[in-house]
Structures are given as C-alpha cells and as structure tokens.
Amino acid sequence: MDNFVIPECTFSERSKQLTNSAIRRILKVTESPKTISFAGGLPAPKGFPVTVIQSAFNKVLSQNGYTALQYSPTEGYYPLREWIANEASQFCNCSIKPEQILIVSGSQQALDLLSKIFIDHGSNILIENPSYIGALQSFNLYKPNYIPLPTDNDGLISDSITPDLAKICRFLYVLPNFQNPTGQTLNFYRRVHLVKLSEQFQFPIIEDDPYGDLRFIGTPQPTLFSLSNKYGGNIIHLGSFSKILAPGLRLGYILASKHVIDKLVQAKQATDLHTSTLTQMAVYEILKTGFIKKHLTNIRQIYREQSISMINTMEKKFPKEVSWTRPEGGMFLWVTLPTQINSTKLLKKAIEKNVVFVPGEFFYSEKSLTNTLRLSFSTVPEEKILEGISILGKLLDEY
Ligand SMILES: Cc1ncc(COP(=O)(O)O)c(C=O)c1O
Structure with missing residues (x-):
C-alpha cells in the first residue's frame, strides 16, 4: 500500500502551489558530520534550557x-x-x-x-x-x-x-x-x-x-x-x-x-x-x-560571539569586492558578491568542500539577484566558522 500513486488530477488546484522548501533540500546535504553548515536557520542547541x-x-x-x-x-x-x-x-x-x-x-x-x-x-x-x-x-x-x-x-x-x-x-x-x-x-x-x-x-x-x-x-x-x-x-x-x-x-x-x-x-x-x-x-x-531574562543574556552572548567571529574572518578571508550586512542581533547575515558570480553555482563548489549556505535567489518573490547569499552563524562553533569561511574565501578568490 505504501507505493500507491494518486493521479495528479485528484490533488486540488491549491496543492499545486505547494513546493519543498529550498532550505530543507539544502539541509539534507548537511546530514554528514563533516559538513560545515551556514545554511539552516536553527537556533543554537546549546541555548536550549x-x-x-x-x-x-x-x-x-x-x-x-x-x-x-x-x-x-x-x-x-x-x-x-x-x-x-x-x-x-x-x-x-x-x-x-x-x-x-x-x-x-x-x-x-x-x-x-x-x-x-x-x-x-x-x-x-x-x-x-x-x-x-x-x-x-x-x-x-x-x-x-x-x-x-x-x-x-x-x-x-x-x-x-x-x-x-x-x-x-x-x-x-x-x-x-x-x-x-x-x-x-x-x-x-x-x-x-x-x-x-x-x-x-x-x-x-x-x-x-x-x-x-x-x-x-x-x-x-x-x-x-x-x-x-x-x-x-x-x-x-x-x-x-x-x-x-x-x-x-x-x-x-x-x-x-x-x-x-x-x-x-x-x-x-x-x-x-x-x-x-x-x-x-x-x-x-x-x-x-x-x-527568561537571565536566559536571554546567555543566548545573546552565544550569537554575539559567533557573529563577531564570522565577520572578523570574512574581513580577513573574503576578497574586497564582496560586501555583507552587519546584523545587530538575530542569526543571519547577507552577502553580496560581484554581479558575475552566481551563488547557486558557488554552492555546488562549496558542497564539494563540505560547506553549505543558502543562495539568495530563493528569498525573492520575483526578479531574484543571483549574486547574493545568506549565512547563518547560529549553530556553528567558532573554530568551524573560521574553517568554513576560509574555504568560502578561497573559492571566491578562485572566481
Ligand atoms: C521570520 C520568521 N518568521 C517565522 C518563523 C517561524 O517560526 P516559528 O518556529 O515560531 O514557527 C521563522 C523561523 O525561522 C522566521 O525566520
């Protein structure tokens, strides 16, 4: 019974709008413990009380x-x-x-x-x-x-x-x-x-x-x-x-x-x-x-340290043509590459080196910019941030 296939016409018109989240597809690749993932928007587990x-x-x-x-x-x-x-x-x-x-x-x-x-x-x-x-x-x-x-x-x-x-x-x-x-x-x-x-x-x-x-x-x-x-x-x-x-x-x-x-x-x-x-x-x-008040102080500190470590490493390792946002909180930053670099193609190369991020094109309802990407610093320990960002920096240099 588990391979029973329903004819397409049985599904509602509305269901045709349902798609798998691009982020979830990318996260599947991250299941290997070797992968350094800047892709997920997950909170840091070490902050769970x-x-x-x-x-x-x-x-x-x-x-x-x-x-x-x-x-x-x-x-x-x-x-x-x-x-x-x-x-x-x-x-x-x-x-x-x-x-x-x-x-x-x-x-x-x-x-x-x-x-x-x-x-x-x-x-x-x-x-x-x-x-x-x-x-x-x-x-x-x-x-x-x-x-x-x-x-x-x-x-x-x-x-x-x-x-x-x-x-x-x-x-x-x-x-x-x-x-x-x-x-x-x-x-x-x-x-x-x-x-x-x-x-x-x-x-x-x-x-x-x-x-x-x-x-x-x-x-x-x-x-x-x-x-x-x-x-x-x-x-x-x-x-x-x-x-x-x-x-x-x-x-x-x-x-x-x-x-x-x-x-x-x-x-x-x-x-x-x-x-x-x-x-x-x-x-x-x-x-x-x-x-919650005391707890918030702890998790803010985790994200503060990880974001600083990501930004410091980007400053050292990314080519000067690349720019990024400097968040005052939260879990993400946004990177803009020179226009000729397509971040989805860059992701393929990064996956070969066990690093993942989300290409920017998935976040636009239309007219997407293909030279943008999202990096999350929330779940990656500082030494892995250093390693992953250095790998991305090298790939960008090769471009
Ligand atoms: C902007 C934004 N809104 C809503 C949600 C969903 O959050 P919740 O876990 O409360 O459903 C998320 C989750 O990442 C989010 O980033």
Missing part, C-alpha cells in the same frame, strides 16, 4: 495533569495570554488585554492563519524583497499578487509605498528586527512612517518579530505595534518562543486588535482546535519565574 523545560513539564503533569492533557480554548491558556499581554503592555507603555492575544503553534502557523483570512487569488500584498521563505510558502497557497519593495541597510524603504500601492494592498508583511534573510533592522523613522501609512490608508501591517529579543549590539527599537499606540494604524504583531526557548515546543502568539483576533480564532478552530495545552502550561511555568 533542557533541564528547566523538563522540570516545568514534570511540575505541570504532577500538579495539574488532568487539565494539561485535556482539550482547551482555541484562544490559548489564559495565564499565558495574560503574561504576554503584561510584557507587551510594559514594552508599549500602554494597556494590552489578554483578549488581544491568540496563542499559536509557532509563528509559522500565524502566517498560515493570516493567509487564510486575508488573501484571495490575486490579492495585492506588499513584501520586502528579499523576504522570509516560509512566509512566501504560506502566502503562495492563496495565489496573491506580490508587490516586492526595495530594502537597504536600514530595512524596508518605506517611501517606496506610494499612495497608489497603499490603497490597493491587503497588507504589508515586514520583519523589522534582524530580518530573515538579510539581518537588517528597520530604522526608527521608517517604523513611524509605516505605522502612519497604515493609519492613513487603513491597511494592516503584519509585523513578524521572532528575533527581536536576540539583540546583541545597539539600542532596541520600538515595535510597530507599540508605535501604533501613538500613531494609530492596524498592526498585527507575531511573536515566538522558538528562538528564545526552543523551536520544538512549537509555541508562538499573535497580538492584534480584538476584531482581527476573533477572525483568526475561527480560522484556528478549523485548523487544529488549539495549541498543545500541556506545552502552554509548561512554558507559562517557566515564564512566571522570570527565568
């Missing part, structure tokens, strides 16, 4: 096992929503209610639910160019019309959103902190500008922010959601516990107006009823102790 998570699960099961193993409300575990609302209220200096929070199974699920409620075939959506591949995968299913917007070292160029574009778009999708894939951060003035545009032209902005807590240099910027307290606008903020605790927990949240949350709750009901009750209760146990 395994014993703390273990005791939280034990405590919940021993003290509240019957509730933790039962179905629970779609909106999420109330004390967890309250905790998130309190934290966000302190950050915004405003009052956010737990009713404005929907708990989701990772922010990837948030992207899927938002696609369901906002995108029709041909809907115009504004995105940064390049953008997060997983969001494009979610949006693609609903066949939107992408309007890619330019970015520079200060993030999305907000002036590129003309009144004509603002009037026709369903939403703008933006990653203001340490963007995936470029590592760039949106500057303060553009943040305010975007929020004002959202208010003036009444379009929602999806602010995807899984990396915001991973700032290891510089001053934290206000979220678009917090700025909307002063400037209005309709901001839908996505948060995640994947990068600050562990991605295997599959836990994230959406912070938005009650009106949007109510619609999303209906979409989530149809998708998976609710996020794991046990996981929500265990994570709440961890958060309420205040552990």
